[in-house]
Amino acid sequence: MVEFEKLESEIFRFGENDFIEIDKKKVVSEEGEEEIIVIEKGFFDDKGGKRYRNNISIPKDEEVVDFLLETLPDFIE
Numbered sequence: 001m002v003e004f005e006k007l008e009s010e011i012f013r014f015g016e017n018d019f020i021e022i023d024k025k026k027v028v029s030e031e032g033e034e035e036i037i038v039i040e041k042g043f044f045d046d047k048g049g050k051r052y053r054n055n056i057s058i059p060k061d062e063e064v065v066d067f068l069l070e071t072l073p074d075f076i077e
Helices: 062-075
Strands: 003-014 018-029 032-044 050-059
Touching: 050 062
Parallel strands: none
Antiparallel strands: 003 018, 018 032, 032 050
């Protein structure tokens, strides 16, 4: 069985009721523990609850994060 523990979270709201959430999570399984970064896109429902549409999990690895930080701005231009 795999368990997820949220260690840290940041939410950026945009549009009328949309958000992007970035979480640092600890994954605990029979093989051990590791930390991952999860980027989720969602929206707030009529009652204010969070509803998630899409997500991506990446390893908490400096090379991977550096690649994303260097590459993403190129997609905005």
